[in-house]
Amino acid sequence: MKKDKPDNVVFSEEKGYNANLLSYSTNVGAPAIIMDDVVGWKSRGISNVNKEFENKFNELKMQYQDLMKEYEWNELVYNARFSFEPVIGETYHLYFGDDGVYFLSLIAPEEWNKEHVGTFKLNSNKKWVIIEK
Template structure:
């Protein structure tokens, strides 16, 4: 009976009285061990990350649409008729002729009566920038 210790005493035959080095509470008066609520932390994290993904997706979608529009304008201008070499930095006007062909001109839309499609400027990368 002398080897039996009371339940509220922490004793190990190898280490003796070792309550102060244990990673958990060993007495009735010690604070309760509670498991953290990870579900709410995870749901907040998922919500925040999903918002970031949605924001990045919208940004990329906007850039894609802008790039697609730029491509379509460039394709339209390059496929039109013109009998001169465009100068970088100059402003040109795209028109539709009576027979349905597109042509590029230096003449502004207010100077003659043709169907005006758009106004463009050629940049240094040989890309047509749609101005109006």
């Protein structure tokens, strides 16, 4: 099979000699077209993104744990025994009674000898915020 044109000549049946229209060099002395090695760039990118995802996951995990602690404290206080309507912004103390039941009181732990569980304040959203354990 004989070629009409040498290998270093750019020729196509549709466009003819179109070397001057191409975006790359076509002569033998032109620099070689070499693909960049992007493996290193990809691995660094993956590493950075994975660290970012891990940090965000740990942040969300900590927020979830804090939310669960708040939920558990609120459930404990709301299930405690008290015979008054708590006032928003007031400080209350949670105790463990001799009968094994939690109860809420205005009396501070220094004023009597009961097993103090925690000190709470009721906020405007009706959520109990722990002040001290």
